[in-house]
Amino acid sequence: MPAPPDAPRPVRHPALTAAAALGLSVLTGLVVLAFLGKFPPAPRDAGRAGAVFYVVAYHYGYAFYDRTFAEVAAMEVKAGEPVTLYIVPSQALPREMVLEYAERSLRAPIGGLAAGDPQIRKKILEDFALGNVEHIIGITGLPVYVTTNVTAALNARPFRDGGPATLREAVERGDPTIKTVTFTAKRVGAYDVLCVDSGMDGAGTCGWGHKWMVAKGAFIVRGQ
Amino acid sequence: MTRDLLVLAPVRRALRFRPFQFLAIVPAALVVAVVVASTWFGIDHPGFNFGTVFTWVVWWGALLLSFVFLGRAWCLVCPIGAAGEWVQRLRLWGRSRYTAGLELPWPRRLRNLWLATGLFLVFVWLDNGYGMSNSPRLTAGLIAVLTLASAWIGLVFERRAFCRYVCPLTAFIGLNSLFSTLELRRREAEVCRADCATKDCYRGNATTYGCPMGEFPGGAMDTNLLCILCTECIKGCGHDNIGLRLRAPGRDLWAMRRPRADGAFAAVTVVGLATLIPLVTYAWLPKVRGLLAGVLPAGIPPNDPPRLVAVGLLFAIGLGASVALVYGFSFLSRRAAGARALPARALFVHYAYALIPLGLFKFLADLLDHALRTWGALGDVTRALLLDFPLNRTVAGRVTVVHLLGPVETYLIQILLLLGGLLFTLFALHRISLRLFDDREVALASFLPMAGLGVVLTLVSLWMLGAPLL
Numbered sequence: 001m002p003a004p005p006d007a008p009r010p011v012r013h014p015a016l017t018a019a020a021a022l023g024l025s026v027l028t029g030l031v032v033l034a035f036l037g038k039f040p041p042a043p044r045d046a047g048r049a050g051a052v053f054y055v056v057a058y059h060y061g062y063a064f065y066d067r068t069f070a071e072v073a074a075m076e077v078k079a080g081e082p083v084t085l086y087i088v089p090s091q092a093l094p095r096e097m098v099l100e101y102a103e104r105s106l107r108a109p110i111g112g113l114a115a116g117d118p119q120i121r122k123k124i125l126e127d128f129a130l131g132n133v134e135h136i137i138g139i140t141g142l143p144v145y146v147t148t149n150v151t152a153a154l155n156a157r158p159f160r161d162g163g164p165a166t167l168r169e170a171v172e173r174g175d176p177t178i179k180t181v182t183f184t185a186k187r188v189g190a191y192d193v194l195c196v197d198s199g200m201d202g203a204g205t206c207g208w209g210h211k212w213m214v215a216k217g218a219f220i221v222r223g224q
Numbered sequence: 225m226t227r228d229l230l231v232l233a234p235v236r237r238a239l240r241f242r243p244f245q246f247l248a249i250v251p252a253a254l255v256v257a258v259v260v261a262s263t264w265f266g267i268d269h270p271g272f273n274f275g276t277v278f279t280w281v282v283w284w285g286a287l288l289l290s291f292v293f294l295g296r297a298w299c300l301v302c303p304i305g306a307a308g309e310w311v312q313r314l315r316l317w318g319r320s321r322y323t324a325g326l327e328l329p330w331p332r333r334l335r336n337l338w339l340a341t342g343l344f345l346v347f348v349w350l351d352n353g354y355g356m357s358n359s360p361r362l363t364a365g366l367i368a369v370l371t372l373a374s375a376w377i378g379l380v381f382e383r384r385a386f387c388r389y390v391c392p393l394t395a396f397i398g399l400n401s402l403f404s405t406l407e408l409r410r411r412e413a414e415v416c417r418a419d420c421a422t423k424d425c426y427r428g429n430a431t432t433y434g435c436p437m438g439e440f441p442g443g444a445m446d447t448n449l450l451c452i453l454c455t456e457c458i459k460g461c462g463h464d465n466i467g468l469r470l471r472a473p474g475r476d477l478w479a480m481r482r483p484r485a486d487g488a489f490a491a492v493t494v495v496g497l498a499t500l501i502p503l504v505t506y507a508w509l510p511k512v513r514g515l516l517a518g519v520l521p522a523g524i525p526p527n528d529p530p531r532l533v534a535v536g537l538l539f540a541i542g543l544g545a546s547v548a549l550v551y552g553f554s555f556l557s558r559r560a561a562g563a564r565a566l567p568a569r570a571l572f573v574h575y576a577y578a579l580i581p582l583g584l585f586k587f588l589a590d591l592l593d594h595a596l597r598t599w600g601a602l603g604d605v606t607r608a609l610l611l612d613f614p615l616n617r618t619v620a621g622r623v624t625v626v627h628l629l630g631p632v633e634t635y636l637i638q639i640l641l642l643l644g645g646l647l648f649t650l651f652a653l654h655r656i657s658l659r660l661f662d663d664r665e666v667a668l669a670s671f672l673p674m675a676g677l678g679v680v681l682t683l684v685s686l687w688m689l690g691a692p693l694l
Binding site for chain 1: 264267268269272311313314319320321322323324325326327365368369372375376379608611612615617618619
């Protein structure tokens with residue numbers, strides 16, 4: 001049998017190879033820079049102008065403060081207005097304040113326990129002892145998803161030594177435990193603030209009561 | 225009993241349509257683009273991020289199911305492999321006159337599955353040790369790295385060298401596809417041997433490319449191991465001698481004429497990853513991690529060096545145990561078959577492929593449990609994605625956890641799946657023994673120890689599925 005004729009091979013072209021290699025090099029460089037954090041991983045929102053709120057996350061609820069540090073029942077913003085939230089874990093504050101915030105959890109039923117049930121206090125103290133002091137704060141339907149980081153400041157203790165004395169001082173000092181998130185709420189409505197479950201199937205939580213850390217409709221977006 | 229789908233005119237027309245593969249890739253590429261945007265920019269929570277839920281629940285599940293019915297159909301639509309091909313061909317579907325590729329041959333020493341099997345182990349280690357499937361950013365990174373690797377390798381080497389020799393999933397997909405109910409093969413061997421002088425299916429012609437995987441559909445290709453169903457040979461065959469056939473499941477496992485050691489080792493790796501390696505990791509991880517914590521700085525998982533090293537060590541031990549076990553039973557098989565038997569190494573190479581259904585059905589059993597629990601999350605994450613498309617920075621709310629079946633019912637179905645896998649393995653082992661030995665009694669003697677191994681591995685899987693989580 002005669003040897004089969006070779007199929008016409010595509011013609012190699014050095015200029016095309018060089019152009020493709022250059023393009024791939026740029027792409028590879030961008031990916032590497034992105035991984036090293038030198039390349040913006042996400043489009044940045046506008047600066048810190050607009051509404052500002054401070055959210056203290058405690059076991060197991062939230063206290064909301066406006067720009068003047070006055071406590072408010074809910075955070076209200078206008079649609080299209082940039083919003084900056086400062087997320088402050090209560091453990092960033094002195095022991096007395098942490099316990100004072102935690103006492104608020106006794107005022108309402110939680111996790112099947114009646115309001116004021118001493119089991120709630122016991123559970124809170126257990127969480128402190130276990131080091132379940134972090135929260136993952138999210139607002140449903142909005143790009144807010146912030147994981148607190150107070151463990152490093154606690155030095156393996158349940159309460160902090162030598163931290164800021166007040167919320168205002170913590171904010172003004174730029175305490176490293178405070179996380180911020182800036183976004184623009186575009187859709188009118190009332191949104192829930194919650195401590196997000198961990199784990200792919202939502203089965204895991206940061207500790208016993210975090211699952212019930214939901215402030216229903218606490219973020220309100222009004223029309224212009 | 226087979227049925228050739230290409231006798232159906234609409235199927236034949238569709239598969240011969242030049243842009244067929246490109247049109248099949250486009251939807252997959254769009255989904256992968258959304259997944260990359262979502263995992264890179266989106267919410268850094270595995271259960272709330274569309275990309276991670278889609279990749280590790282939907283895609284992974286669909287991939288496992290596709291092995292059973294469609295072979296390497298994922299490779300047909302995979303945009304990662306296509307990236308290298310597009311760079312090389314400079315065309316999305318047509319035959320190009322020019323190439324940007326250097327078209328170098330892949331190094332001879334690497335023309336096997338060893339590298340791909342090693343990379344597959346790294347892939348699984350990254351998941352078990354570093355929680356890749358629980359990290360949106362790592363998931364995005366994996367896709368980016370694989371796409372760039374495919375493009376670079378496509379630029380330097382000929383054909384789809386990345387897909388054949390490097391892709392960490394190529395051995396896993398190829399081996400499991402041996403079980404598939406779909407096969408692409410030549411119809412009449414004589415036509416290819418005597419009537420075909422051009423071998424267009426391998427070499428290509430003026431309008432079609434030769435097999436991108438370097439296979440020879442008109443010649444030695446007798447398994448699904450490396451056939452990515454790209455349909456290039458269907459388009460190129462001037463004798464209309466390529467068929468796409470439905471067949472009984474698992475036929476390749478025993479009909480393979482030339483099993484190779486690299487494929488056999490990869491098969492044992494895949495089966496080990498489904499059976500013995502999880503067992504070893506389950507039993508010893510806390511202890512080994514504790515020991516290593518004395519010499520390595522501990523951290524918070526996944527950045528916990530003692531845990532990472534412990535997982536790596538236990539993987540090595542589990543893999544070693546898997547190979548030793550299969551080799552040991554091959555040795556017993558040789559002893560049982562008597563002096564006329566093949567060497568234990570040859571039996572290892574032949575019989576290893578028959579164990580694949582054990583691994584595949586264990587993976588399916590694992591998937592069943594996962595899918596029955598996490599399917600509700602898919603609706604939540606899709607809703608969240610649509611609120612901030614495609615960046616996915618929005619929290620969906622709580623993850624919906626709906627248990628479609630209770631744990632007992634789930635476990636019963638898992639038992640049935642594992643027993644199904646065992647039956648297929650026993651059948652494949654039996655057929656291989658009959659192929660290896662003319663004497664039926666000798667074949668039976670050789671078969672029995674390997675069947676015992678199949679039972680042992682199934683019992684391990686059954687125990688693991690019922691074991692409490694760590």
